Every structure is written in structure tokens, then in C-alpha cells.
Amino acid sequence: MKSEHILKGLRDRDPRGIARAISLVEENDPLSDEILASLDDSLVDQAMVLGITGPPGAGKSTLTDRIITKYRSQGRRVGVIAVDPSSPISGGAILGDRIRMMGHALDHDVVVRSMATRGRLGGLCAAAGAAMRILAGSGCSVIIIETVGVGQSEMDIIRLADITSLVLAPGLGDDIQAMKAGLLEVADILIVNKADCAGAETLAMDMEAIAREGVRKEKVETKVCMTVASEGKGINELLAAIEAVDASHRESGERRIRREKAYDLEVLDWALELIKPSIIEKIGKWDHDRKGAPRLQAARLLAQE
Amino acid sequence: MPEQKKTYRVLIGKPGLDGHDRGAKFIARALRDAGFEVVYTGIRRTPEEIAAAAVQEDVSAVGLSLLSGAHMSLFPAVVRALRNAGAGDIPVLGGGIIPDEDIGPLKDSGINAVYTPGTPVDKIIAAFRSACESQEAGRT
Amino acid sequence: MGKHPEYIDWEKELAKNLSRCPERKEKFTNHGGEDIPRLAVPDQIDERYLENIGFPGRYPYTRGVQPTMYRGRFWTMRQYAGFSTASESNKRYRYLLEHGTTGLSVAFDLPTQIGYDSDHPMAAGEVGKVGVAIDSLADMELLFDRIPLDKVSTSMTINAPAAILLAMYAAVAEKQGVEISRIRGTIQNDILKEYVARGTYIFPPKPSLRLITDTFKWCTEHTPEFNTISISGYHIREAGSTAVQEVAFTLANGITYVQAALDAGLELDNFAPRLSFFFNASSDLLEEISKFRAARRLWARIMKDRFHAKKPASLMLRFHTQTAGYTLTAQQIDNNIVRVAIQALSAVLGGTQSLHTNSRDEALSLPTEDSVRTALRTQQVIAHESGVANTVDPLAGSYFIEELTDRIEVQASELIAKIDKAGGVVAAIEDGFIQRQIENSAYEYQQEIEKGERIIVGVNEFKIDEQTKPPLLRVNPEVENGQVLSLKTVREERDNNNVEEALANLSACARSSSNLMPEILAAVKTYATLGEICHVLREEFGEYRG
Numbered sequence: 001m002k003s004e005h006i007l008k009g010l011r012d013r014d015p016r017g018i019a020r021a022i023s024l025v026e027e028n029d030p031l032s033d034e035i036l037a038s039l040d041d042s043l044v045d046q047a048m049v050l051g052i053t054g055p056p057g058a059g060k061s062t063l064t065d066r067i068i069t070k071y072r073s074q075g076r077r078v079g080v081i082a083v084d085p086s087s088p089i090s091g092g093a094i095l096g097d098r099i100r101m102m103g104h105a106l107d108h109d110v111v112v113r114s115m116a117t118r119g120r121l122g123g124l125c126a127a128a129g130a131a132m133r134i135l136a137g138s139g140c141s142v143i144i145i146e147t148v149g150v151g152q153s154e155m156d157i158i159r160l161a162d163i164t165s166l167v168l169a170p171g172l173g174d175d176i177q178a179m180k181a182g183l184l185e186v187a188d189i190l191i192v193n194k195a196d197c198a199g200a201e202t203l204a205m206d207m208e209a210i211a212r213e214g215v216r217k218e219k220v221e222t223k224v225c226m227t228v229a230s231e232g233k234g235i236n237e238l239l240a241a242i243e244a245v246d247a248s249h250r251e252s253g254e255r256r257i258r259r260e261k262a263y264d265l266e267v268l269d270w271a272l273e274l275i276k277p278s279i280i281e282k283i284g285k286w287d288h289d290r291k292g293a294p295r296l297q298a299a300r301l302l303a304q305e
Numbered sequence: 306m307p308e309q310k311k312t313y314r315v316l317i318g319k320p321g322l323d324g325h326d327r328g329a330k331f332i333a334r335a336l337r338d339a340g341f342e343v344v345y346t347g348i349r350r351t352p353e354e355i356a357a358a359a360v361q362e363d364v365s366a367v368g369l370s371l372l373s374g375a376h377m378s379l380f381p382a383v384v385r386a387l388r389n390a391g392a393g394d395i396p397v398l399g400g401g402i403i404p405d406e407d408i409g410p411l412k413d414s415g416i417n418a419v420y421t422p423g424t425p426v427d428k429i430i431a432a433f434r435s436a437c438e439s440q441e442a443g444r445t
Numbered sequence: 446m447g448k449h450p451e452y453i454d455w456e457k458e459l460a461k462n463l464s465r466c467p468e469r470k471e472k473f474t475n476h477g478g479e480d481i482p483r484l485a486v487p488d489q490i491d492e493r494y495l496e497n498i499g500f501p502g503r504y505p506y507t508r509g510v511q512p513t514m515y516r517g518r519f520w521t522m523r524q525y526a527g528f529s530t531a532s533e534s535n536k537r538y539r540y541l542l543e544h545g546t547t548g549l550s551v552a553f554d555l556p557t558q559i560g561y562d563s564d565h566p567m568a569a570g571e572v573g574k575v576g577v578a579i580d581s582l583a584d585m586e587l588l589f590d591r592i593p594l595d596k597v598s599t600s601m602t603i604n605a606p607a608a609i610l611l612a613m614y615a616a617v618a619e620k621q622g623v624e625i626s627r628i629r630g631t632i633q634n635d636i637l638k639e640y641v642a643r644g645t646y647i648f649p650p651k652p653s654l655r656l657i658t659d660t661f662k663w664c665t666e667h668t669p670e671f672n673t674i675s676i677s678g679y680h681i682r683e684a685g686s687t688a689v690q691e692v693a694f695t696l697a698n699g700i701t702y703v704q705a706a707l708d709a710g711l712e713l714d715n716f717a718p719r720l721s722f723f724f725n726a727s728s729d730l731l732e733e734i735s736k737f738r739a740a741r742r743l744w745a746r747i748m749k750d751r752f753h754a755k756k757p758a759s760l761m762l763r764f765h766t767q768t769a770g771y772t773l774t775a776q777q778i779d780n781n782i783v784r785v786a787i788q789a790l791s792a793v794l795g796g797t798q799s800l801h802t803n804s805r806d807e808a809l810s811l812p813t814e815d816s817v818r819t820a821l822r823t824q825q826v827i828a829h830e831s832g833v834a835n836t837v838d839p840l841a842g843s844y845f846i847e848e849l850t851d852r853i854e855v856q857a858s859e860l861i862a863k864i865d866k867a868g869g870v871v872a873a874i875e876d877g878f879i880q881r882q883i884e885n886s887a888y889e890y891q892q893e894i895e896k897g898e899r900i901i902v903g904v905n906e907f908k909i910d911e912q913t914k915p916p917l918l919r920v921n922p923e924v925e926n927g928q929v930l931s932l933k934t935v936r937e938e939r940d941n942n943n944v945e946e947a948l949a950n951l952s953a954c955a956r957s958s959s960n961l962m963p964e965i966l967a968a969v970k971t972y973a974t975l976g977e978i979c980h981v982l983r984e985e986f987g988e989y990r991g
Binding site: 094 | 314333334336339340341350353354361363392
């Protein structure tokens with residue numbers, strides 16, 4: 001009864017049905033299989049998944065808001081997955097990325113879903129990947145995954161994207177240094193937001209130098225875009241850059257390679273998710289003396305039937 | 306191993322034009338620190354926008370804060386908007402500068418509970434938790 | 446040892462001053478008939494004293510902006526008021542003027558503050574609630590009916606559409622036959638704190654700053670006695686900041702406005718004397734007194750060292766104060782009268798130029814007439830009975846006060862330096878730095894209350910069961926319908942061709958770099974509504990999204 005209701009809602013692209021479906025999968029509900037199996041795989045294959053990451057304060061959400069507006073003007077249905085960190089202490093989270101996108105709240109063709117990292121042992125890729133599939137399956141042809149590019153888990157979900165962009169802004173100094181190592185390498189597009197602020201030129205020059213250095217054989221040259229998201233400036237150029245990267249990835253086969261890697265990552269994450277409860281149960285029941293190396297105990301535990 | 310506690314999702318919103326969000330932000334943070342996932346939609350939202358966000362985010366409860374005195378029209382408007390969006394089962398809690406004699410009529414219009422200045426935050430958190438529990442219980 | 450030459454010089458200037466404008470009384474004496482000294486100074490005046498404390502009316506203005514302070518004239522007792530319709534508010538203003546209020550302070554409803562007419566969908570439920578609804582010049586005429594605008598000074602809490610309300614005020618003055626060069630008052634006109642603390646923004650920062658500098662320019666030429674801005678820490682504090690943050694963020698905003706005006710080609714010493722400030726008076730008496738003194742000194746130094754202002758008036762931080770709304774409790778509301786008295790005292794001991802005292806019932810609703818009177822009486826008791834107004838800056842030289850004044854100044858400067866480093870206030874707002882600082886302070890403060898580490902009398906300690914409920918003022922829900930109807934009449938009766946022409950001119954002006962004020966003034970005179978004017982500007986400038 002419940003499952004039929006949700007599946008029908010999902011089929012009808014009813015906002016509540018989509019939202020419930022994402023929650024159930026996120027909570028690893030028994031209905032997850034049915035929900036995910038009901039999705040039209042071809043829609044998932046066709047959708048473009050755009051990752052937007054960058055340090056806090058760079059203007060990711062405002063930029064996302066502007067990108068949504070542009071894609072909507074092209075008649076495309078847009079899904080957004082906005083990921084925020086959970087508090088390591090309480091497990092709670094404040095999910096505030098939506099604030100900047102509230103202008104689209106009444107547009108049924110913009111589906112925004114906030115998601116907390118939930119300090120999962122893995123699992124974030126599984127949850128975000130499933131949400132992405134549900135959004136694609138319910139007709140979103142563009143899906144934006146927005147995340148603060150700091151922790152490892154956030155890095156991982158960016159790997160779900162077909163195209164990754166890194167947003168930076170002048171005046172964020174130290175954060176950028178810290179990010180250079182990891183994210184600059186995975187970024188297809190470097191966005192210098194707040195391009196009207198002092199320091200933007202220098203930052204852009206830095207980025208361009210890095211972009212040139214970082215040309216790797218498997219992908220086209222990293223593009224640098226300048227935007228003033230708060231005023232909607234540079235968004236057309238950014239969209240053109242996204243199109244160009246997408247086209248070149250499709251032509252070179254890079255898109256297919258990334259999808260395959262992402263698929264494997266999701267499978268791994270789900271496998272861990274699925275096995276976790278039984279392990280937890282085993283540890284709970286297991287009469288062990290907590291001596292010796294935990295690694296050995298773990299090996300023994302897994303060997304148990 | 307501790308049993309993983311259910312993580313509830315709630316939305317904190319400010320309908321109307323009043324920009325005083327100190328209370329709303331405090332409640333949002335206090336709920337986070339009590340283990341809730343809190344979608345905060347910022348100031349100056351229409352009831353319809355709040356309802357649409359509550360649906361998309363699949364929250365189990367909505368908390369509204371208002372200090373301008375417009376609660377008698379805006380709180381019930383959020384309840385109506387949720388019903389129109391097929392989400393009349395999501396409980397709505399209200400807070401702000403609200404005269405005692407308005408609380409009864411607000412409850413009659415579908416507001417689950419109303420909290421005024423000076424209410425201990427633990428009481429408010431407990432109210433959100435029980436509102437979430439009954440909403441989720443009603444789902445199955 | 447003789448008097449320090451600087452002291453002698455100050456006394457000479459004072460004597461000249463006194464012959465021109467004598468003090469309130471010929472003699473200030475205590476109950477025993479003994480003279481109360483105008484200014485107490487240390488036995489030995491040294492360089493350190495001169496550099497950090499000095500004399501009232503002189504750089505660095507730690508002891509006040511006038512040499513005689515309240516012996517010359519009391520602060521302006523200015524009660525913020527306004528609700529429902531223009532004619533209802535007009536009655537309240539005339540009541541206040543009859544009871545000894547010396548300046549008006551207009552509260553506008555939220556639709557007016559955000560540039561929506563009363564019939565706009567977003568205005569539903571909000572019309573006339575937290576202030577008076579003003580849709581067009583017709584409402585403004587009613588609001589100041591039988592109040593001669595050459596005789597009162599009027600402060601208007603209006604920000605994003607400040608230029609429009611100022612234009613309406615000037616138009617009403619003209620209709621009354623008052624030359625607009627004689628109108629006195631203040632528009633709040635401080636958009637930056639709206640982005641971080643108060644929320645009634647309309648346009649993005651850049652065009653907002655243009656509107657502000659356009660009013661600076663226009664006022665310098667047309668209304669020289671009007672304060673063009675009230676740079677407000679009040680709401681930053683209400684949003685939860687500490688005293689240091691209040692000073693730092695407010696002065697940082699001030700720096701931003703000064704820079705914007707300079708960038709727009711204005712002459713520093715032409716506009717700087719018309720900048721005014723607005724602070725919060727909270728309950729920590731000694732910290733608040735020190736805060737006001739520190740803010741005054743820090744601003745003088747900023748204006749001198751950073752901007753090289755020449756005129757003394759450009760260096761002076763003149764400010765309005767309001768007691769802290771956030772400290773009022775809904776429990777045992779009479780306790781609020783005591784809180785307000787302590788807070789008001791801090792403002793007076795800190796040298797404020799004008800003061801609003803909150804009413805005891807404001808944690809419950811808009812204040813009743815009785816509560817407003819008690820609030821005003823609180824100021825009058827401080828002025829006439831407490832004796833603190835009989836001498837200048839009586840707490841100077843207190844080890845504690847001077848140390849705290851120094852500390853607040855140092856910490857605030859450090860915070861301003863951080864904002865400078867982050868690319869200035871606008872950048873610090875956009876990346877949320879300022880908002881986060883305020884939020885964290887607010888959270889910690891509230892947590893202390895929740896945990897009982899900070900006692901709030903009647904809330905988390907000394908509680909009683911309260912049976913009786915005080916009478917509350919309620920805005921008649923019919924106000925909204927009535928306002929919508931009169932707006933409709935205005936739209937029908939005016940010459941719509943004139944309106945359209947004026948709005949088209951405004952729109953063209955917005956696209957150019959010309960001053961917007963003349964076109965706004967022309968538009969309000971055609972009875973174009975606030976909402977229509979803001980709509981034109983929204984189309985041209987876009988809207989800010991928080």
C-alpha cells in the first residue's frame with residue numbers, strides 16, 4: 001500500500017512522492033530496492049550531473065541559484081542535491097543552502113534536496129547517488145550536486161559528477177591553499193566568483209597557471225571562468241564552458257569512464273551499507289574478550305558464518 | 306554498539322516580512338545540537354514557499370517564527386499551504402511575540418503548539434521531537 | 446603647578462561658547478546649595494590624558510562632542526512610534542509632543558520598509574503592524590497633519606527606500622509652506638546592517654550604496670540640517686552581537702559609506718558632519734558607558750587618520766540610543782521598567798545626543814499609551830532628578846571605565862582590521878563572516894541563559910506564577926482593508942499620465958549615473974506610490990537575496 005503510493009507519486013513526479021522516495025533510500029528502508037528499480041535507467045544515463053564545490057563563503061549556493069535560472073530558461077528540469085556537514089558531536093545539521101535558491105521554491109521543475117553528511121562510515125555516496133538517480137528518474141535533465149569541498153566524503157561524492165567545478169573567491173586566502181592539492185586536480189572548471197572584488201584578477205591568474213600545469217592527458221584543459229553570481233554576471237560564459245566540457249567528455253569517452261568509476265564507487269558504498277547492519281549485529285552478540293589486535297578480531301568476525 | 310537513533314528532519318522558516326531571525330536561528334542551532342537535521346529557509350518567505358520547501362525536503366515538522374504581529378494571518382496560511390501541497394500531516398509549531406489570547410485560535414486553525422519568549426529551549430526541542438515522532442508514526 | 450595650556454585654551458573657547466549659548470541654568474547646585482563643577486579633571490593633565498581622554502568637544506571626543514554636554518541642553522527625548530494608519534499615528538505623535546517629547550521618530554510597517562504597497566501580496570497580514578503604512582504622499586500628508594515641520598525634528602526608521610520617504614517628507618514640508626532647507630531630522634538610510642541584522646533590504650549592495658550617496662549629495666545641497674544616515678549598531682546588537690562587535694561592525698559600515706561617498710566624488714568635510722550613529726544601550730551599565738566613549742574616540746581617530754578629515758564636525762560621532770529590546774522579558778513586565786532605567790542611564794553617562802526608552806510591554810506587543818508615558822518619564826527622571834546631567838562625563842578617570850574604554854576600542858579596531866583584510870564590509874557580508882560572528886555570540890548568550898549561567902530575573906530565576914495579564918495594544922485587523930481602499934482612491938484620483946511620465950524619467954535616471962533624488966521627488970509629487978517607485982528601481986537594480 002505504502003510502497004505503491006510512493007511509487008505512483010514518483011511516477012507522477014509528485015513533489016511529495018519524490019521527496020519521500022529520497023528519504024526512504026537515504027534511510028536504507030526496505031523499500032529502497034523497489035524504488036530504485038522503478039527508475040527509468042535511460043533518463044539516468046542521459047542526465048548531466050554537475051558538481052559544484054568550494055570553500056564556505058565562495059558563493060556556491062548563489063551560483064547554483066543562477067545556474068538553475070539559466071537552465072530553467074532553456075526549459076530543462078533541474079535537480080539540486082545540496083550537501084552540508086553533520087555535526088560530529090550531535091549528529092544534527094543545519095541545512096542552509098536552500099536559502100539562496102528560495103526564488104525557485106514554487107517552481108515544480110526545480111527539485112532541491114538538502115542532505116547532511118551524517119558522519120556515515122561511507123554511505124554518503126550511496127545516499128547521494130541514489131538521490132541523484134531518483135531526481136534523474138523523475139525527469140531532471142540537469143542535476144547539480146553542491147558541496148563544501150573539505151572532507152573526504154565530500155570529495156567522494158564529487159566523483160559522482162560528470163563535470164566538476166570548483167568555486168573560489170578572492171579574500172578566502174588560506175582555504176584555497178589547502179584545497180589546491182585535492183580539488184584542483186579533479187576540477188574541470190575553475191570558477192573565480194566575486195570577480196568584481198579586489199584580488200580577483202590575481203586569483204584568476206593563479207588559477208590559470210594551475211590550469212595550464214594541471215593539463216592531464218585524459219581530459220581537456222581546465223577552464224577558468226569569472227563570475228559575479230550575486231549580479232548574475234558571467235553565467236552564460238560558465239554554461240558555455242560546461243557545455244564544451246560535456247561535449248568533449250562525450251566525444252573522448254571520458255564521460256563513460258567517469259560514469260563507470262562512479263558506478264563502481266556507488267556499488268562499493270552500497271555493499272558496505274548493506275553489510276554494516278549484520279556486522280554491527282555480530283559485534284553486539286559476540287561474546288569476545290576485547291583482547292588482541294582489533295584487526296585480527298575483525299578478520300575472525302568476517303570469517304564467521 | 307549504540308543503536309543508531311532516528312535522525313529527524315525539520316524546517317525552520319520565517320513567513321512574512323519580519324527580518325528578526327535571532328530566535329529562529331537560535332532554535333535551528335539548538336535543534337541541530339539536539340541531533341536534528343534542520344532545513345533553514347531564511348527570512349521573508351511566503352507561506353507557499355515554506356510549504357513547498359517542507360515537501361521537497363520531506364521534513365517531519367515545520368517551525369515558524371514571527372515577531373511582527375502578523376501571526377494570525379501567516380501561521381494559518383502556512384497550514385493551508387501545506388494542506389494544498391498534500392502535506393497537511395506535517396505538524397506546524399509557532400513561536401514569537403504572540404499574545405496569550407491568540408494561542409487558542411491559532412491552535413484551532415491547525416497550529417500544533419505555540420511558544421512565546423522565555424520558554425526554555427529544552428521544552429521546545431522536546432515538542433519538536435514528539436511532533437516528529439507522531440508525524441512519522443502516522444506515515445506507516 | 447599651573448593649569449595645562451590646553452586646559453586654559455579649552456576654557457577660553459568655552460567662555461566664548463557660553464556667551465553665545467548659555468547653559469540651561471545659571472547655576473547648577475546640589476541640595477545643599479553647593480556648586481556642581483561643570484567638568485572635573487585630574488590634578489595633573491599629561492600627554493596621555495590629552496591623547497586618550499581630553500576635553501569635551503575636542504578631539505578625540507572621549508568625553509563628549511559638546512563642551513558643556515547636558516548642562517547646555519538635554520539629549521533629545523525621542524520616542525519611536527507609529528502603527529496602523531497615518532491618521533492614527535498622527536494622533537500618537539501629537540500626544541507625545543504634548544507630553545514633552547522633543548523629537549518624533551517614525552516607525553514604518555514592514556511593507557513600507559521593503560517597498561511594497563499595502564495591496565501587494567507580500568504585504569498581506571503585515572499592513573500597519575509594526576509601524577505606520579505609507580503608500581503615497583497622501584499618507585505622508587496625514588501623518589504630519591498639524592505638525593509644523595519647521596518646529597520638530599523627525600527621525601525616520603527607513604532604509605532601502607529612505608530616499609523616497611525623505612522626498613515625501615520634503616514634499617509635505619513644501620505643502621506646509623516650510624522651506625525644505627529648514628527641515629531637521631534623520632533618515633536611517635543604513636542598508637549594510639539590513640543585510641546582516643535587520644532584513645529589510647531590497648536592492649543589491651552596489652545600487653543601494655548609490656541611493657545612499659545620492660541622498661548624501663542631495664541633502665548637502667538642499668537640506669543641510671538633515672542627518673543623511675544613521676549608521677546603526679542597534680540592530681546588530683539586537684541580533685545578538687557583543688558590545689565590541691556592535692562598535693566594530695557599525696564603524697566598519699561607517700567606513701564603507703564614507704568610502705562610497707568619496708568614490709562618488711563627494712567632498713569629505715561636506716558630508717561627514719551629517720553622518721550620525723545609532724547604538725543600543727544594554728544592561729551591563731559599565732560596559733555600555735565605556736562602549737559609547739570608545740566608539741566616539743575610535744570614530745574620531747578613523748576620520749582623522751584614515752580619511753584625513755579637517756573639520757571638527759567631521760570627526761564627531763553623534764549618536765542616538767535606544768534601550769535594548771532584546772533584554773525585555775515577557776515575564777513580570779514591570780521589571781522591564783527597571784532594566785530600561787539602567788540602560789537609559791548608561792546612554793546618558795555615555796553622552797548620547799538623543800534617546801528612546803523602550804516600554805515595559807514590548808516583549809508582548811506594541812506598547813500601550815500608558816507604557817509609552819512611563820518610558821518617557823524614565824528619561825525625564827534621569828534628566829531632572831538624578832543629577833547626572835549637571836556635569837560632563839562624570840565617570841571619566843575611573844580606572845575601570847577608562848580601562849574598559851581602551852579595551853573596547855582596541856578589540857573593535859582589531860575586528861575592523863579583519864574586515865578590511867577580508868576585502869571590506871560588502872565582501873564580509875557576502876561570505877557571511879559578519880553574520881556568523883553575530884550568530885555565534887547570540888547563540889552563546891542564549892545558551893548561558895538556558896543553562897542558568899546567566900540570570901535573567903523573572904525568567905530563569907525569581908519566577909512567579911502570573912495570573913493577571915496586562916492590557917495590550919492591538920492593531921485593528923480592519924486597518925489593512927482601509928489602507929488598501931484609500932490606496933485605491935489615490936490611484937483613481939491622481940493624474941496617471943503624470944505618474945507614468947515621472948516613473949519613466951526615474952527609470953531612465955536609474956540607468957544613467959545622475960542623482961536619483963530629483964526624479965524621486967518629482968515622482969512622489971505626482972502621488973506615484975512607494976511600491977510603484979520601488980518597482981521601477983527593482984526592475985533596474987535587481988533584488989538582493991539573503
